[in-house]
Amino acid sequence: MPGQMRTVASTITNENGFYLVSGVSSARRMLGIYVVMTVTLSGVSKKFGAVRAVDGVDLEIRSGEFFSMLGPSGSGKTTVLRLIAGFEEPTTGTVQLAGRDVTRLPPFDRDVNTVFQDYALFPHLSVRQNVEYGLRVKRVAKAERISRAEQALATVHLEGFANRSPAALSGGQRQRVALARALVNRPSVLLLDEPLGALDLKLRLEMQSELKQIQREARITFVFVTHDQDEALTMSDRVAVFNAGRIEQVGTPAEVYERPATPFVAGFVGTSNLVEGETAAKILGSHGSYSVRPEKIRILPPGTAARGDEVAAPGRIADVVYAGAQTRFLVDLEAGGRLTALRQNRDEDGDEALRHRGAGVVLAWRRTHTVELTQAN
Amino acid sequence: MHLNRRSRIALRLAMALGLAVLYVPLLVVLLNSFNASRSFAWPPTGFSLRWWQAAWQEPGLRTALWTSVRAGLGATAVALVLGTMAAFAATRYRFFGRQAVSFLLILPIALPGIVTGIALNAAFRTVLTPLGIGFGLFTVIVGHATFCIVVVFNNVSARLRRLPGSGEDASADLGAHTFQTFWYITLPAVRGALFAGALLAFALSFDEIVVTTFTAGPGTQTLPLWIFDNLARPNQGPVVDVVASALIVLSALPVWLAHRMSAP
């Protein structure tokens, strides 16, 4: 199938190629079977009445990767997930799983499982019955059901909770049950809709590393929805940034962060300085839109000459914001506009940093850290 | 809340009066059923079980009771199946005219029983009689089902509307077909509503008299019809009291059960 061939090729040329290829289990390799399951969306749009929830999305998710969909509220992430799971039919376009067109297939005929944002556990069933459910409806023999459910509960560290009711669990434990209930079916693709959204920060960080570990060990493709950019950057192999039903950029976390393609991505993923118009002409020698990350900017004493590979811009510190580990300096440039520079508080403490307010400075950053942005289409 | 002495007394009196209006008539009926005298003599002249014995041996009464139970069970069964299915269609699927269908389903409960009765009577006459199906238990069940469906429909659709759809999505996601999802996930969630709806439907059918009059043939007598018939007859008054007393106890039981089950 052409879809599958393309997938294999892109898997191998991917810069995470080592990981992806080693992601095929040795047993499968010995048998010569490469199960390359992908999700492919082609020209997918979804309208709800007059609302375009998803607007012309093309997407290819590779086998075994941790793929995140990042975007603000209402940007269409959940809708894309529901289109892949089969809860919604696209208005236009097609959805393929492993090269097979599943656009019109109901959810129960698709080899994907979902961890819902609200977990959607069955309240009248015990934890064990919840986890067994997928096997039960597929008429898997009882003995196998029990052992697989136990295994899945062990994976999420809930061995002792099998007989409890979901109502008698904490939020984090419910989240794990939802995960076990999906994993027990050994899906090729697992869809997760902001699964950590309801957890407090500490539990969230714990679950992040556990999820990552499970994904690596079970070698399942994860499609992970989040609106938390840190989560997306730290966990993913690749990230798609959504805005108003469209994908603005797809790339590795480093690509998306270091080389944002559009002003939206530059602003949404991390904080960014926008240099454009007259200011850009004066400093960079050309009109256009550029982005510079605050942490890339060095703050030098006034009159200092920049290095050859650097851009330099004199200015005055308008404000100093102390933030614990770092301090943000807001600098008004002589060329016009205001840039934020971020500095680690390695040598100075907060009081010392605050005293710089009003001082003249030169800002300098490497030419290569200036990223040209294309306007969103 | 702070009340002064006088308003507290007034409040208690009002409550006592309310309870009295509700329960004194029932108490009179209960006492009368054990009254040794034949003619509703008040106060009762002595305690006796003779009316209970007489009622037990009354063949017409037993037949009527049995007919009522069968009519109630039949109408409830029809209502459970059709009412549940209608509730699903109206809450889980979007189709043209959904609002209108919901409205048409609920309408019969607001229609005066006599209108429903006349309409059904005419309909049965034109549709069933040519087919050789006469008036009898079957027509009574169909007649009662018209308003029993509404009760089940209302109960179940109210429950379904409050039930998040994500449970059904999760079930389908895990590989369950539509019927499996219904059986394993949705039905257990609406079980309480089904039970309450069934109880209410049975109760409605059991004491229905107007529609029954128009849909029962001459040979079919439900308990309410029998009571109505016998109330005016000489010598049958105390037996009717016995029936009423038995019904009081029988209907108090499910209400008490439901009350206990819904209490925390």
Ligand SMILES: Nc1ncnc2c1ncn2[C@@H]1O[C@H](COP(=O)(O)OP(=O)(O)OP(=O)(O)O)[C@@H](O)[C@H]1O
């Ligand atoms: N069933 C629906 N009917 C009508 N509009 C809908 C429906 N589902 C989603 N939408 C609309 O589609 C758009 C995208 O919604 P979606 O739930 O996909 O956003 P999201 O990116 O998941 O947001 P969040 O981060 O808040 O969960 C929103 O404007 C939403 O109001």
Ligand SMILES: [Mg+2]
């Ligand atoms: Mg969402």
